[in-house]
Amino acid sequence: MRTRNIPWAMLRGTVVLLYLFILVPIVITVSVSFNAVNQSKFPPLGFSLRWWADAMSARWLQPLAFSIELGLVAAVLSMLLGMPLAFALVRHRFPGRDALTTLALGPLALPALVTGIGLLQFIHAAGLGFLFGFPTLLIGHVLICLPFSVRTTAISLRAMPPNLELAALSLGATPSTVLREITLPLVKSGVFAGGVFAFIHSFTDYSISLFLSRPGTQPITITILSFLEYGFAPTLAAVAALTLVVPLVLIAIVQRVFRIGDFLYAENARG
Amino acid sequence: MADAAVSLRGVRKLFGSAAAVDGIDLDAQQGEFLTLLGPSGCGKTTTLNMIAGFLHPDAGSIHLAGRKVDDLPPFRRDIGLVFQDYALFPHMTVAENVAFGLRMRRVDKAEIAKRVAAALDLVKLTGLDDRRPLAMSGGQRQRVALARALVINPKVLLLDEPLSNLDLKLRETMRLEITEVQRRTGVTTILVTHDQGEALVMSDRIAVMNRGRIEQVADARTIYERPATRFVAQFIGNMNLLDVVAVGPGGGTTCAVRFGAQTLTVAAPQKLEAEQHVLLAFRPERSTLLARPKDDAALELAGTVRQHVYLGTRTEVHVKLTNGASCVVELANDRGGTPPAIGSAVTVRIDAADCTAYPTESCG
Amino acid sequence: MITTSRLRPLLLVALPAAFLFIFFVLPNAFLLAASFLKSDAQMLTDERTLENYGFLFGRPLYRAALLRTFVIGGLVGALVVVLAYPMAFFLARTTSRWKGPLIALALAPLLASVVVRTYGWWVLLNREGALNDLLRALGLTTGPLVMLPSVGAIVVGLTHSLLPFGVLTILSALNGINPNLERAALSLGASRTRTFLNVTLPLSAGGVAGGFLLAFALAISAYATPTILGGPATETMATLIYKFMVSLMDWSIGSALGTILILSSMALIAIGTMLGARRATV
Numbered sequence: 067m068r069t070r071n072i073p074w075a076m077l078r079g080t081v082v083l084l085y086l087f088i089l090v091p092i093v094i095t096v097s098v099s100f101n102a103v104n105q106s107k108f109p110p111l112g113f114s115l116r117w118w119a120d121a122m123s124a125r126w127l128q129p130l131a132f133s134i135e136l137g138l139v140a141a142v143l144s145m146l147l148g149m150p151l152a153f154a155l156v157r158h159r160f161p162g163r164d165a166l167t168t169l170a171l172g173p174l175a176l177p178a179l180v181t182g183i184g185l186l187q188f189i190h191a192a193g194l195g196f197l198f199g200f201p202t203l204l205i206g207h208v209l210i211c212l213p214f215s216v217r218t219t220a221i222s223l224r225a226m227p228p229n230l231e232l233a234a235l236s237l238g239a240t241p242s243t244v245l246r247e248i249t250l251p252l253v254k255s256g257v258f259a260g261g262v263f264a265f266i267h268s269f270t271d272y273s274i275s276l277f278l279s280r281p282g283t284q285p286i287t288i289t290i291l292s293f294l295e296y297g298f299a300p301t302l303a304a305v306a307a308l309t310l311v312v313p314l315v316l317i318a319i320v321q322r323v324f325r326i327g328d329f330l331y332a333e334n335a336r337g
Numbered sequence: 338m339a340d341a342a343v344s345l346r347g348v349r350k351l352f353g354s355a356a357a358v359d360g361i362d363l364d365a366q367q368g369e370f371l372t373l374l375g376p377s378g379c380g381k382t383t384t385l386n387m388i389a390g391f392l393h394p395d396a397g398s399i400h401l402a403g404r405k406v407d408d409l410p411p412f413r414r415d416i417g418l419v420f421q422d423y424a425l426f427p428h429m430t431v432a433e434n435v436a437f438g439l440r441m442r443r444v445d446k447a448e449i450a451k452r453v454a455a456a457l458d459l460v461k462l463t464g465l466d467d468r469r470p471l472a473m474s475g476g477q478r479q480r481v482a483l484a485r486a487l488v489i490n491p492k493v494l495l496l497d498e499p500l501s502n503l504d505l506k507l508r509e510t511m512r513l514e515i516t517e518v519q520r521r522t523g524v525t526t527i528l529v530t531h532d533q534g535e536a537l538v539m540s541d542r543i544a545v546m547n548r549g550r551i552e553q554v555a556d557a558r559t560i561y562e563r564p565a566t567r568f569v570a571q572f573i574g575n576m577n578l579l580d581v582v583a584v585g586p587g588g589g590t591t592c593a594v595r596f597g598a599q600t601l602t603v604a605a606p607q608k609l610e611a612e613q614h615v616l617l618a619f620r621p622e623r624s625t626l627l628a629r630p631k632d633d634a635a636l637e638l639a640g641t642v643r644q645h646v647y648l649g650t651r652t653e654v655h656v657k658l659t660n661g662a663s664c665v666v667e668l669a670n671d672r673g674g675t676p677p678a679i680g681s682a683v684t685v686r687i688d689a690a691d692c693t694a695y696p697t698e699s700c701g
Numbered sequence: 702m703i704t705t706s707r708l709r710p711l712l713l714v715a716l717p718a719a720f721l722f723i724f725f726v727l728p729n730a731f732l733l734a735a736s737f738l739k740s741d742a743q744m745l746t747d748e749r750t751l752e753n754y755g756f757l758f759g760r761p762l763y764r765a766a767l768l769r770t771f772v773i774g775g776l777v778g779a780l781v782v783v784l785a786y787p788m789a790f791f792l793a794r795t796t797s798r799w800k801g802p803l804i805a806l807a808l809a810p811l812l813a814s815v816v817v818r819t820y821g822w823w824v825l826l827n828r829e830g831a832l833n834d835l836l837r838a839l840g841l842t843t844g845p846l847v848m849l850p851s852v853g854a855i856v857v858g859l860t861h862s863l864l865p866f867g868v869l870t871i872l873s874a875l876n877g878i879n880p881n882l883e884r885a886a887l888s889l890g891a892s893r894t895r896t897f898l899n900v901t902l903p904l905s906a907g908g909v910a911g912g913f914l915l916a917f918a919l920a921i922s923a924y925a926t927p928t929i930l931g932g933p934a935t936e937t938m939a940t941l942i943y944k945f946m947v948s949l950m951d952w953s954i955g956s957a958l959g960t961i962l963i964l965s966s967m968a969l970i971a972i973g974t975m976l977g978a979r980r981a982t983v
Contacts, residue, residue: 073893081791084784088810088864091821094831098824106824108831147717154713166714169721176729176966177922179939180959183946184728187735187956191745205724212721229424235411236389236418237438237489247437251428270814272925277946287814294820294929303824306817313812 092310099304106300121304129289130305134312136200136285137268140207141215141261147208148215149257155216156223174213178273182206186277200283206274211264218263222256223249262320266313340403342367342525343388343493347397350383357383359549360397365493365525370516372528374536375546376572381529384546385495388527390414402492412441417486417524421498423478425470431457431481432466438489456488459518476507483515487522494519496528500535512538533573537561545569565606567695570618577624577664579617579638583609583694594694597660601636603692615694621667623691626654626677627684636692638664638685642677652676656685729963736960740953753957763941767961770921770937773856778917780860782909785867789908790901792868793875804872808865815862819929822858823849826930850932858926863919867912874908875901910976914969922962938962 094108099121102112120126148170154160155167173181185206189197197205230252234244272287279288286309293302341364350358358380365371373381386392388399390411398407406414417438425434432453439449457463460480470478479499486494499515500508516539519526530536536543537557544554545568553565564570571578584593584600592605594617609615617636630637639659646653647670654666654676666685668676677683739748757763792804810818825831826848836842848854878901886896924939931940938958946955 071893077787077791080787084788084864085806087784087861088807091818091825091861092810092813093821094824095817095821105829106827107829107834108824147720150713151717154710158710158713160710163710166718169718169726172721172725175970177918177959177962179922179924179942180732180962181725181728183942183952183955183959184732185724186946187745187952188724188728188731191731208720209725212717227422227424229420229422230426232389232391232411233418233420233424233485234426234437235391236414236416236495237485238412238415238441239437240410240412243441248426266812270812272814272816273922276924276943287816290814290816290820291925291928294816294823302820306820309817310813317812 095303096307099300099307101300104299106303117300117304120301121308126305129284129286130308132283133269133285136203136207137265140204140211140268141265143208144211144215144264145257145261148212149219152216152219152223156220170216171213173209178210179276181209182274182277199280203275203278203283206278207268210271210274211268214264214267215260218256218260219253222253226252262316269312341365342402343527344400345397348387348394348399349396350387350392351395356549361551363544363551365527367525368523370519370526370539370541372530372536372540372543373546374530374533374543376531379546380549381546382497385497385527385529389416389418389495415492417489417491417494419482419486419496419499421501423482425478425481427471430466431468431470434470434481435485435488438485442489452488456484460484475503476511479503479511483518487524491524494524494526496526498530515539545572567616570693570695575621575665576618577621579662580614581617583611583613583615586611592694596636599636601634601689603689603694605694607696609694609696614697616697617692617694619687619692621653621665624666624685624687626666627686630684634689636687636689640683640685642679642681642683645676645679656683732956732959735952735956738953740951745952753953756954757957766936766941767938769852773852773937774917774921776856777859777863777920778913781863781867781916782913785864785871785912786909789868789871789875792872807868811865816925818862819858819926822861823929826854849930850935852935854930855927855935858930859920859923862926863916866915870912870915871905871908874905878904911973914973918966918969921965
């Protein structure tokens with residue numbers, strides 16, 4: 067239907083350049099890690115896997131494992147907090163609902179870096195110093211994950227026609243049965259997706275961790291950031307490339323777990 | 338007398354300060370097919386939701402089979418409900434959808450299988466047990482929804498605009514099929530619709546609703562031929578309205594009215610004041626066209642033909658009357674007959690028996 | 702629609718609301734309060750003061766850093782919108798069967814940490830980096846061009862990391878336009894260019910404003926990019942916060958900087974709402 071006119075061809079050319087702009091730094095980082103020399107040369111001089119061997123040492127794998135662990139716990143906790151919140155915001159009208167909506171999205175709207183300092187000072191001032199380390203970091207990560215959990219749950223709740231729940235009630239299902247047999251099965255893929263987003267957000271974050279992490283409880287992004295000050299060896303490129311693997315694998319798993327029908331359902335309900 | 342299957346007494350529902358349902362009384366007898374008909378916003382869906390238990394009336398009470406249900410949640414009311422969008426559970430098969438209500442009632446497995454099969458049989462979906470609702474056509478989904486609502490042997494079957502998502506041909510088939518299923522099961526049914534054709538075809542009785550009130554409850558023929566109010570007269574079918582003057586106070590049964598020099602006695606279901614302007618209503622298909630007046634007891638209106646609208650079986654002739662008003666006459670398209678040419682002078686003639694007078698102010 | 706008790710929403714929100722209140726509202730309120738307290742010997746005192754703000758706005762060094770931060774934010778916001786628009790427009794209108802994967806590819810950088818993505822720019826732009834090698838090989842320069850540290854590099858790096866947000870915002874605005882409006886304009890005799898300028902662009906203006914403000918807000922609070930691609934001469938608010946909080950242990954000044962960032966973000970959100978950018982909702 068579209069006429070292949072000149073402006074469209076120009077647009078396509080521009081978009082190709084933009085994709086290059088988007089992808090080049092990532093491609094460079096990955097290829098630099100294969101340098102044979104101890105320099106971050108691009109294109110790489112020679113080929114070697116020695117920087118990858120370096121990257122596989124405990125010094126890097128330990129924070130990487132910690133980031134994964136932190137992301138998982140934060141994602142699960144944020145879903146546990148976010149689901150009931152989303153449910154109340156979508157399905158109920160109550161005083162303070164608008165304020166609570168704003169609050170739920172707050173950690174995304176205000177700079178995480180500043181939330182980090184606030185949390186640091188608050189915990190210090192409240193005499194909760196024993197929480198420093200993993201607990202504080204976890205609280206921070208749950209905070210920044212919460213908007214994702216609430217939002218994705220709310221979206222899948224809204225995508226579901228409310229009549230389904232009314233139909234189940236009319237057929238004799240009690241509200242708790244409706245929740246178990248109708249609502250949860252229908253929102254579970256959205257909830258799962260929300261969990262994945264939350265994990266990736268936590269895994270790639272550095273802002274909230276900047277002030278909240280301590281030696282021993284350092285996510286991989288902070289470790290990389292602190293090593294950048296000492297120099298930019300290709301090892302760091304290998305580590306950086308390694309961190310790309312985690313979200314990619316996760317996305318691949320999600321593609322397998324999700325049934326296409328779960329997505330189609332939402333399309334059909336609208337059309 | 339046995340208790341009505343559904344009984345509403347003084348039921349009111351406010352949304353904010355506006356009354357969506359403004360004190361209605363309504364009874365549906367056992368096995369009856371009752372339709373709530375009205376324009377959108379007239380309160381019919383709100384009424385349905387109160388019977389189903391999704392909304393709580395602000396005043397009045399609702400009885401199902403003689404039992405007060407005001408404090409019963411929807412899942413204890415034993416109702417079958419068919420939604421406009423069918424609301425089939427997309428993560429369950431057809432059989433699982435139909436079995437859902439039985440499972441909630443802890444019916445044993447063998448019995449469930451038997452009743453599900455019978456219900457699918459009833460709606461002509463035998464053998465489609467394992468299909469997913471999303472893989473079905475609109476008409477099939479409609480049947481699944483009907484089977485799911487009926488299989489639990491509800492005290493009352495509630496149908497909420499069940500046919501409005503179907504295309505015209507299918508809608509006409511489903512009207513008859515639903516009516517047939519209802520006759521066979523004998524389940525008391527309340528249909529909510531804005532489609533008068535649907536109401537006329539399917540119902541034993543129709544309750545016409547307007548602005549939260551019931552204007553008239555009667556069988557289809559009475560509703561069409563003896564509308565109790567001007568609203569019902571105008572809402573159902575086409576109606577000509579003519580400004581006339583009531584001769585004397587009257588109403589309740591009949592009243593004399595004057596149009597120009599002619600005076601005639603017509604039906605008047607509502608009270609009319611003497612020497613007040615009132616509206617005279619008559620159906621286009623009950624009026625005829627004459628070349629010249631006969632000057633007898635019928636109402637005769639002089640005018641000029643303005644437009645023909647060909648409708649296949651009939652032709653509408655739009656006539657501009659000499660007093661400036663206009664009216665429509667509907668003529669059957671008999672073999673050989675042609676309506677008078679546009680521009681020709683004609684006389685529109687209506688028997689006094691086919692006229693009804695209403696107060697000018699629409700009541701309610 | 703379902704009649705339920707008033708208690709139910711309360712039960713659902715109690716725990717998450719308490720969590721947000723204790724660990725988000727209170728800390729931010731505390732930060733605001735701390736920004737008005739005097740710091741003495743690296744400890745917060747009870748003494749109330751406006752000195753912290755006076756210090757930041759009074760010294761040319763810090764005033765310049767504040768100004769620099771907002772200039773960077775504005776430039777990044779503008780660049781993000783300018784680059785994201787053609788991309789979003791292409792993705793909204795393409796009939797290619799690769800549409801889905803292309804959208805995924807445009808957003809894929811979000812899977813990588815900003816730290817990792819910015820590192821790529823360092824490799825490209827540094828003294829011994831790929832771009833200098835390329836320029837030398839082409840004979841365009843003799844000595845290395847010094848591109849780092851610089852504000853320009855920070856702007857490029859931030860534009861790169863925030864581009865997916867711009868694409869997302871503008872794409873959703875474009876997808877919200879009824880396609881019949883463009884068909885109507887074309888049928889009324891408007892050329893494709895006129896249709897774009899008079900129909901599509903004004904209707905997507907909310908998305909453009911939203912994308913600009915989002916990129917602006919994220920840019921002014923970014924720490925990693927100015928740290929990696931910048932230096933002592935290109936301090937921004939975020940790097941100053943780190944300096945005051947960690948190196949100098951002056952929490953009052955750090956809090957004042959944080960408060961300025963929070964208030965700026967809130968102001969940007971408010972401007973966005975006024976300009977008709979869609980209000981954030983769950």
